[in-house]
Amino acid sequence: MQGSPSKKMSTAQKRIAIRIVSSGIAEIQSNVTFPRSRSDYIIAKTKAFALNAADNHQIDVLGGSGSIIGCDWSGVVLEVGENVTEFKPGDYVYGLCHGGNSIEPEDGAFADIVTSKESLTMHKPEFLSFQEAASLGVGLATIGQALYWVMNLPLPFPKIPVNSGPTLLIYGGSSLTGTIAIQLAKLLPDCFERVNEIGASITYIVDCIGSEESSIFCSKVLSPTGGHYHSIKAPLPKVFKESRPEKTAVATTAFAYSMTGERFEFPGMEFAADVAQGQFAKKWRDIAEDLVAKRKVQPHPILAREGGLHGVLDGLNEIRNQAPRGHKIVYSRDS
Numbered sequence: 001m002q003g004s005p006s007k008k009m010s011t012a013q014k015r016i017a018i019r020i021v022s023s024g025i026a027e028i029q030s031n032v033t034f035p036r037s038r039s040d041y042i043i044a045k046t047k048a049f050a051l052n053a054a055d056n057h058q059i060d061v062l063g064g065s066g067s068i069i070g071c072d073w074s075g076v077v078l079e080v081g082e083n084v085t086e087f088k089p090g091d092y093v094y095g096l097c098h099g100g101n102s103i104e105p106e107d108g109a110f111a112d113i114v115t116s117k118e119s120l121t122m123h124k125p126e127f128l129s130f131q132e133a134a135s136l137g138v139g140l141a142t143i144g145q146a147l148y149w150v151m152n153l154p155l156p157f158p159k160i161p162v163n164s165g166p167t168l169l170i171y172g173g174s175s176l177t178g179t180i181a182i183q184l185a186k187l188l189p190d191c192f193e194r195v196n197e198i199g200a201s202i203t204y205i206v207d208c209i210g211s212e213e214s215s216i217f218c219s220k221v222l223s224p225t226g227g228h229y230h231s232i233k234a235p236l237p238k239v240f241k242e243s244r245p246e247k248t249a250v251a252t253t254a255f256a257y258s259m260t261g262e263r264f265e266f267p268g269m270e271f272a273a274d275v276a277q278g279q280f281a282k283k284w285r286d287i288a289e290d291l292v293a294k295r296k297v298q299p300h301p302i303l304a305r306e307g308g309l310h311g312v313l314d315g316l317n318e319i320r321n322q323a324p325r326g327h328k329i330v331y332s333r334d335s
C-alpha cells in the first residue's frame, strides 16, 4: 500500500517525542533532533503506537536519560537509508523500534517522526488499520526470535520436514505474544503432534508470562528426559532452574531488542552485537510480513484510542496498575 511520496526532510527540522528525563519520569518534548540518516534504517512519519509493559520498564529502569521510549508503531515512510531495498518513501509500514536505547537515544517509537531498522519494519496490508498494524511489531519479533532463532524450530516457509514428533506448549495464550505464538505454532510442520491436553510429553515451551507460577507449571509438564523452556520475560524465573537443572532442560530468555543485531546496554548489563541474529531478523521480516499479508497471523484485539502522544503517557500510567484483559491499547497520533 502506498501513500504520496514526501520530500526529503531537512535535518534542521525538529520533532516531537516522549523522552526519559530521569529514572521513572518521561515527558513530551517538542524540540527533539531529527533522526540522522543510517544506511539500513528508514525514517517515517508515525500514524499509531501500541503500548507495552516494556515502555514503562524503559522509563523506570532500562532506558537512558534523553532516550526516546516506545517500541510498537506504524506510519508512512519518508526517507530510506542507502542500503535499504524493501521500502521507498510513501510506503505504509509498521514495526519495532528499540525504545529507551541508551546507545542510540533517537531510536524510540513514541515520536511524530521515527527511525526504524529495515529488518524490523514491515509493509502494512491494506486490510489492516494503522492502529491494528501498530500492535504487531513487538509480538512478531519476540515470538519469531523465540521459536525460530532461540529454539531453532522450522520456519513456516519453506516447510522443512522434521522426523521426530516434538510438541510445543504456549503458556499465557491470552497475552498478545501468546496469541501470535499460537498462530505461528499452528504453521509448524504436521509432524508436530497437536495436543490439546497436558499429559503428553512436552518438548518445547514458550512461556509468555514468565512468572513463578507459570514457570513451576512449565517445569512439571516439560518432558522429564529433556526439552527447551523459553521465557519471554527476563530474567528467567529462578524456580524453573531449581526444579529443572541444566542437564534435564534447556532454559532460555531473550530480549527482542537483540533482533537489531546491534550492541545495547541496560544499567549494569551489556549485550554484544549479534550479527547472525540481525541477519536472521531480516529473513524473519520477509516471512512475518507475508504471514500477516496472507492473514495467517492476525492482530490481537486492540483498544483504539485518540489523544496522540499525550494519550500515550496516560495509557502508560494506566497499564502500570492494570493492563486491559485480552487487549492491546493503541493510540493514533494527532495529525
Ligand SMILES: NC(=O)c1ccc[n+]([C@@H]2O[C@H](COP(=O)([O-])OP(=O)(O)OC[C@H]3O[C@@H](n4cnc5c(N)ncnc54)[C@H](OP(=O)(O)O)[C@@H]3O)[C@@H](O)[C@H]2O)c1
Pocket (backbone or CB within 6 Å): 052, 053, 054, 138, 139, 142, 172, 173, 174, 175, 176, 177, 178, 208, 209, 210, 211, 213, 214, 232, 233, 234, 254, 255, 256, 257, 323, 324, 325, 326, 327
Ligand atoms: N522478551 C521480550 O523482548 C518481550 C517482548 C514483549 C513482551 N515481553 C514480556 O512478555 C510478557 C507478556 O507480554 P504481552 O505484551 O504479551 O502481554 P499482554 O498482552 O499485556 O498480556 C498480558 C495478558 O496475559 C494474561 N496473564 C497475565 N498474567 C497471567 C498469568 N499469571 N497466567 C496466565 N495468563 C496471564 C492476562 O490475560 P487475562 O486478562 O486473560 O488473564 C493479560 O491480559 C510481559 O511480561 C512482557 O514484558 C517480553
